Amino acid sequence: MARTLMLFLFGTLRYQPLLDLVAGEGLEQVPASLQGWRVSGVEGHGFPVMVQDAASVVHGVVISPSAAALDRLVHYEDAFGYVLTDVTVTTGGAELAAKVFVPPEMRWTPSGIWSLEDWAAREGARALFFAEEIMGYHGRFSGAALQFRRQQAEGRAQARVQAASMAAPVVGWDCPAERVEVTGRTADHAGYFVTETVNLRHPRFGGGMSEEITREVFVAADAAIVLPYDPVRDRILLVEQFRMGPWRRGAAYPFMLEPVAGRIDPGETAEDCARREAVEEAGLDLRELILIGAGYPTPGYSSEYFHVFAGICDLPDGIEGTHGQEDEDEDIRTHVLSWTQAEDLLSRGEADNMPLVLALVWLSRERSGLRGSG
Structure with missing residues (x-):
């Protein structure tokens, strides 16, 4: 599989489950650093940005994605309006030409110190649900059309995290969602809201599974x-x-x-x-x-x-x-x-x-x- 370039990661994509989901392949993360920048949190958001600071160093990683994986990574970052730019990083004691995703202009407000570990514990599950939806739009939406859908996709992801954490019922059937067998799913409409057609089988009260049924569902944030x-x-x-x-x-x-x-x-x-x-x-x-x-x-x-x-x-x-x-x-x-x-x-x-x-x-x-x- 052809490898195209070295990509420097400093933020949420260093979270391996997220990187695997977005890239569509397993990628080794090699420690690397970038001089003259620092990582900062973003006011009102969970993701970080890099801010120029001559006295600072960003400690991140480099990856070598295939052309297909790079295309998927570009799509994911496009949801945030990020683009690739050239940088020179240091890895293994040697300087290396690489690229990094940054906003074309600083439209975020940097705020505080950002930690991958803290972010993953707090928002990792939501990020995976969000990425699942965004990657479903690969080849379907890009640019402003994709960015328009980002906030509600984040809201729907947050709702999924909340729903999964609810307590088991006392009177109702404590049948877990994992027992529902999904055989097909399409997002027929994806705008501010999403409408899906789902084919599935679910457990029956009398035992066994239902026949395959088709249902349409309207999906929204809480x-x-x-x-x-x-x-x-x-x-x-x-x-x-x-x-x-x-x-x-x-x-x-x-x-x-x-x-x-x-x-x-x-x-x-x-x-x-x-x-x-x-x-x-x-x-x-x-x-x-x-x-x-x-x-x-x-x-x-x-x-x-x-x-x-x-x-x-x-x-x-x-x-x-x-x-x-x-x-x-x-x-x-x-x-x-x-x-x-x-x-x-x-x-x-x-x-x-x-x-x-x-x-x-x-x-x-x-x-x-x-x-x-x-």
Whole structure:
């Protein structure tokens, strides 16, 4: 197999399971160093960057990939917008011409010291799930189209890690996912969301395996949902915006009242996301988050998983307004409702967003206790 060049690795690809998955072949890592640079973490991300520093040395490795492996490595780094550049490294006491992946311009903010060992323990599993999806796009997407899909792919990978760590059921069947036999899988659509067609067999309650079945599944990152509540004034806040689901169903009025909600970004907790979205969608600083529940809203066809909270906050007069992230084309109007008005939403069926229904029913049970402590 022809070898094309020496490639210097300083970051996450030094994690051997990730390198094997991305390259598609086993590659030996040979210790090497690069003078005049240092490795730094990136603010808001798990991966590192190299920063020029005349007094520093980057201790990494060199690999010698085949042409096919190099093509796969280039595809993976393309998801981050990284490109190859020439460097001279030292290995075995000799200088060697090599290439390294770097961003064409520094658009990240360097932050702190980065450690491969710490990263692998914290994010290694997520990185493997992410790479599995990204490498599935090899030959299908590149450049801006691939980079557009990166964040949601990271979110889906994070959701897989969270799902795999859930406790075994007490009442339900503790049949592990490993017993499901997948015989085929295709990503029919891969954009902000992914839709897959999967052929599989699963264990049956009476013993044995099912016949091969074909199912379509909608794959998305987890979401955090929060109903802001002011226990002193006995008020809730709702957001209103145009929603594709009601519109596509044929709803006569496709603008929906709902709690604050958003996708959990890579590296965020559900609580982090709930607080961030409260600021972005409603300009609110939540004092306290109370978990109402977490689960799958539509498990028959979707991987979506919702973390639903009540957010204790102040909702004074005059707080209503318009909000939203311009770069996400959000146009959001907020409404502050008394508890009587909120109950009316339920009774007349205007509360037709199920996380809102869940949150209002929960609040009807817990409201007196919250008011006593608010």
